[in-house]
Amino acid sequence: MRKSILLCVLMWLMSCSQHYEEGAHPPPKPPPVQTSAADKEGPQASGAVVSGTIRLADGLGERIGSNAVLFVIARPAPVGGPPLAVKRLDISDFPYSYTLTRGDAMIEIDWSEIDALYVSAKIDADGRVGGSKAGDMEGIYPQNPVAPGAVDVDILIDTVH
Numbered sequence: 001m002r003k004s005i006l007l008c009v010l011m012w013l014m015s016c017s018q019h020y021e022e023g024a025h026p027p028p029k030p031p032p033v034q035t036s037a038a039d040k041e042g043p044q045a046s047g048a049v050v051s052g053t054i055r056l057a058d059g060l061g062e063r064i065g066s067n068a069v070l071f072v073i074a075r076p077a078p079v080g081g082p083p084l085a086v087k088r089l090d091i092s093d094f095p096y097s098y099t100l101t102r103g104d105a106m107i108e109i110d111w112s113e114i115d116a117l118y119v120s121a122k123i124d125a126d127g128r129v130g131g132s133k134a135g136d137m138e139g140i141y142p143q144n145p146v147a148p149g150a151v152d153v154d155i156l157i158d159t160v161h
Helices: 002-018
Strands: 048-056 069-075 085-090 096-101 118-124 137-140 155-157
Touching: 048 069, 048 118, 069 096, 085 096, 118 155
Parallel strands: 048 155
Antiparallel strands: 048 096, 069 085, 069 118, 118 137, 137 155
């Protein structure tokens, strides 16, 4: 029993040797500010990647169903591979002005390393992402590739699957 009391007193004495004084310590550091990938890339990081107008070929407007969705897609190559940026849009009246921004990136990208983009537009008949299916329509920018920041990247949707 004496050992237990002695041990408790000894622990109490050791714990009181910290000499804590109010205000003697600097205030805690605030948590770090979270930045997005776009913020890390510079002041123009959230700017436009490409912009233009999407038009429909004559006679295609009446083929668009109520579930259809418009996608604007920028890829690093003409075919294959994942897109660098995609914008999903509800279909409205055509012609349709669009701006694909760095905020539409599918993966973290150092845009300063991108030299060329292949831009296309697709109307997906059922609104689901995936390969082309019957009823889908698409068009590509005829002067592909374009440099990031390009304007007047006008696309005519003229192919029906």
